[in-house]
Amino acid sequence: MPSTNLTFTSRNAHRAWLATQAALPAGFRVGTTRFEFTPREAPKPAKMTLTLIALDQPTRDFGAVFTRNAFPGAPILVGRQRLREETLGAIVVNNKISNVCAPGGVETAEKICLATARRLGLSGNQVLPSSTGVIGWSLPADAMIAALPQAVDALAPGSILPAAEGIVTTDLYPKVRRASVGPGSIVGIAKGAGMIEPNLATMLVYILTDIAIPRAELRAMLVRAVEPSFNAISIDSDTSTSDTVAIVSSSKVHGVDLAAFEAALALVCRDLAEDVVRNGEGVRHVIRVAVKNATTNHLARSLGKVIVNAPLFKCAVAGNDPNVGRLVQAIGKHVGAFAPETDLSKLRLRLGGIEIFASGVFQLNPEKEAALVAHLKDAELYASAAPKDGVYAPAVDYPPHERCVEIEVDLGSGPHAATVFGGDLTHEYVSENADYRS
Amino acid sequence: MPSTNLTFTSRNAHRAWLATQAALPAGFRVGTTRFEFTPREAPKPAKMTLTLIALDQPTRDFGAVFTRNAFPGAPILVGRQRLREETLGAIVVNNKISNVCAPGGVETAEKICLATARRLGLSGNQVLPSSTGVIGWSLPADAMIAALPQAVDALAPGSILPAAEGIVTTDLYPKVRRASVGPGSIVGIAKGAGMIEPNLATMLVYILTDIAIPRAELRAMLVRAVEPSFNAISIDSDTSTSDTVAIVSSSKVHGVDLAAFEAALALVCRDLAEDVVRNGEGVRHVIRVAVKNATTNHLARSLGKVIVNAPLFKCAVAGNDPNVGRLVQAIGKHVGAFAPETDLSKLRLRLGGIEIFASGVFQLNPEKEAALVAHLKDAELYASAAPKDGVYAPAVDYPPHERCVEIEVDLGSGPHAATVFGGDLTHEYVSENADYRS
Numbered sequence A, B: 001m002p003s004t005n006l007t008f009t010s011r012n013a014h015r016a017w018l019a020t021q022a023a024l025p026a027g028f029r030v031g032t033t034r035f036e037f038t039p040r041e042a043p044k045p046a047k048m049t050l051t052l053i054a055l056d057q058p059t060r061d062f063g064a065v066f067t068r069n070a071f072p073g074a075p076i077l078v079g080r081q082r083l084r085e086e087t088l089g090a091i092v093v094n095n096k097i098s099n100v101c102a103p104g105g106v107e108t109a110e111k112i113c114l115a116t117a118r119r120l121g122l123s124g125n126q127v128l129p130s131s132t133g134v135i136g137w138s139l140p141a142d143a144m145i146a147a148l149p150q151a152v153d154a155l156a157p158g159s160i161l162p163a164a165e166g167i168v169t170t171d172l173y174p175k176v177r178r179a180s181v182g183p184g185s186i187v188g189i190a191k192g193a194g195m196i197e198p199n200l201a202t203m204l205v206y207i208l209t210d211i212a213i214p215r216a217e218l219r220a221m222l223v224r225a226v227e228p229s230f231n232a233i234s235i236d237s238d239t240s241t242s243d244t245v246a247i248v249s250s251s252k253v254h255g256v257d258l259a260a261f262e263a264a265l266a267l268v269c270r271d272l273a274e275d276v277v278r279n280g281e282g283v284r285h286v287i288r289v290a291v292k293n294a295t296t297n298h299l300a301r302s303l304g305k306v307i308v309n310a311p312l313f314k315c316a317v318a319g320n321d322p323n324v325g326r327l328v329q330a331i332g333k334h335v336g337a338f339a340p341e342t343d344l345s346k347l348r349l350r351l352g353g354i355e356i357f358a359s360g361v362f363q364l365n366p367e368k369e370a371a372l373v374a375h376l377k378d379a380e381l382y383a384s385a386a387p388k389d390g391v392y393a394p395a396v397d398y399p400p401h402e403r404c405v406e407i408e409v410d411l412g413s414g415p416h417a418a419t420v421f422g423g424d425l426t427h428e429y430v431s432e433n434a435d436y437r438s
Helices: A011-021 A074-082 A105-120 A141-154 A161-166 A215-226 A258-278 A297-308 A311-318 A324-338 A366-379 A427-434 B011-021 B074-082 B105-120 B141-154 B161-166 B215-226 B258-278 B297-308 B311-318 B324-338 B366-379 B427-434
Strands: A028-037 A046-059 A062-066 A088-094 A127-131 A175-181 A184-191 A204-211 A244-253 A286-294 A348-351 A354-358 A405-410 A416-423 B028-037 B046-059 B062-066 B088-094 B127-131 B175-181 B184-191 B204-211 B244-253 B286-294 B348-351 B354-358 B405-410 B416-423
Touching (some): A011 A161, A011 A175, A028 A141, A028 A161, A062 A074, A074 A244, A105 A127, A127 A244, A161 A175, A184 A258, A204 A258, A215 A258, A258 A286, A258 A416, A286 A297, A297 A324, A297 A405, A324 A354, A354 A366, A366 A405, A427 B427, B011 B175, B046 B141, B046 B161, B046 B244, B062 B074, B062 B215, B074 B105, B074 B244, B088 B105, B105 B141, B161 B175, B161 B184, B175 B258, B258 B286, B286 B297, B297 B324, B297 B405, B297 B416, B311 B324, B354 B366, B366 B405
Parallel strands (some): A088 A127, A286 A405, B088 B127
Antiparallel strands (some): A028 A046, A046 A088, A062 A244, A175 A184, A184 A204, B184 B204, B348 B354
16 A cells, blocks of 8 residues: 555646655755757757755765666766765766766766866765766766756755756656654655656656764665665666665754654655656556565565566556456466466465455456456546557646555465556557657 | 568468468368357357367377466366377367366366367377467357367368468468478468457467477477577567467378478478567567577577567667667666676677677767668568557558568677567557457
8 A cells, every 4th residue: 555645636736745745854955957958979959957966064874776787877887986985965967868888978977076066065976976868878068067057056955846857857747755754854756767758767766864874774774665665666677777766864863763764764765666657658557566475575576576567467457458367377477487386376366356366267257357447447547548640648747646456466375575566558658669769 | 580581562462472381291181160159257259260180190299388387278288188198189279268277177178179089080188279369268168069060071181271360369360381391391380479359369389290200309309499489589578378389290201301300390480480470469570689609598598588578679669769778778687687797898789780889888870870770660560550549450461571670689708699589569569458358
């Protein structure tokens, strides 16, 4: 179950709620600027937003986890070095170009960090860079450095919303989640599975807090919080070369209970992760798979991932079609290929709380079928409409509700469980990624 | 490269060529019948085709490989037993319902085998059953048994085409490939990735030969032929619960060289496998990935599979968009997650013969970009057209050509290689699997 059960009837209602989430913790300022430039590899004008997140004073208490893709972007390579630095003073984020395997990518990232640092009275290695966008193109370093003063001038405390809006690409809406812990707070923002033009989606997440948590504990908590949240979602099984989840504490608020902080951090991560899926490219249904009573944690997690990534099942969900044969197929293909020793005789499957499989056979009838269709329709975020030009676009730019397609996979054979989130496979996804040239 | 380089400008031209492929080897007859029935689980009329492949005399020389899905269909369970029998006399195939995890599925399959056997003067365990279609529904045994006499009456030598047409679901066209070896021949038919109504695709392949090859050799050759052909393709990563490749020799022709037979069998399997991909659901580009100089065969094969299953790259190909960043992403996600010890520093990538990545960086410029677009367009089977009702359908019901999107992944670090075939991800795929209720 989500920690919230929000519904929004309009973009304005959603924006008003975002404003209630967006108060910056003490000790941070954010600023953005947007400018036009011409990429070297594809010479036609494009726009980029530069986002700065600055601390009033550099902090020792920060951490990050990065992509496991074997071709990490240059900002990831630089970011891994930053984790070894004494302190962090700022984060500089650009969209539009991801700076992955581009000639001289690391040097360019360092150059932009240095220019940012000079404007903020820091050294270059106190600045964490992040980039998202087209893979393979080169960052326009000169244009970015020329734009920096505007971003610095825009730096302001108060709201994180400018940063939440600055880091997006084709996200339909900004994503902000907060939690208060005693007199302090945790605020996270996420850039989800969208692109300015079709290209690899990147997930960027920045979590800010004013609560003083020593670096070692902060980093350990982040790793634990990321596992059941960001590492438990999948839009399309593709792993970005730039994924980043960073956490920074300004350490202004002392004396907060560590366990209370960690619980709040886990909640912020889980809600943001679910937001990323809900705003995933072309997603019209969020699918939540709860795998229970598995012999290993790995089996529980991987089975959930396989289900939310099975193209035929995803298409069925898109069509509000309770084609449960495809669900059983997905479980069987994974177990058959990767865990053939698994005993599936006790498998029970529920969709929308309705038992559909037990004792090795389907448990179906026309009445259940009707109830399953109703469950799928209830979880639909918006209805798909065929456009005249064949290029499908989402009908909403806000999240109408937080209901999911609920799948329970009970293996009946062990103590392990995992919950995984994913989306359906829709015409809107194909339009986003095939109907426009990158 | 394909063993053929066929082009067809019309359905009639393709059918005329199929007729040249379809001569049945000596000792076989095929017959089909089509009838209406009402499924128990979803009470509205549906149609089924029953296909019989009968030997003039039962043979010891037959074999089959089956799905590795952990929920194999009832015909698979029965088929595994048949491999232990002395002889095989006939194959009975139905489409529309796959008989997977349906209550009493094995008993129903055996009942239909027995009824078939009685009509043909065989015993039930001399009949191999196959089913494809909706998962979870029950076979209409009474209606099938009532229809059997018509299929038996239709049995005729001469052409395998009635069987190639009888086993399909939403395949656009029947698939037949042959090879002559000395005075004998091998003829194979395949049912590919299509469905009468959206449901799990099943691959069914039947290879008939009149060349006498002892059972043990025949089965060993089949396993070897299946690896680089049917086990090297993927439409959507979903593994059917019913996949079957069966081979049957009538043993009429003796004295053929074993090595010549095996080479011909490999060719028939490879061409049929490529046909299955070319006629895959919604496929508008066939993608051939040749992975070279890998440290292990497993890495070569799995890397190829990951590339042809990466949704974002598949969408880019659908849009004739050489978004090579998505290709590198796919390689990086697999190596990062499953083979992090792999040295990628020597990786060279070619698309359509054009080098796009070497020495750790992209090798791109506007001229190459134009040539890459031209390669993708040349490999397109048909252009997608936006329909008024939003339900996309293929523009052809024959294979216009055999050109592929050619990808070469040279790892530069070992002796192993593998070639994998897949397709793009299109609106036609989503329409096939989401826009109709199953």
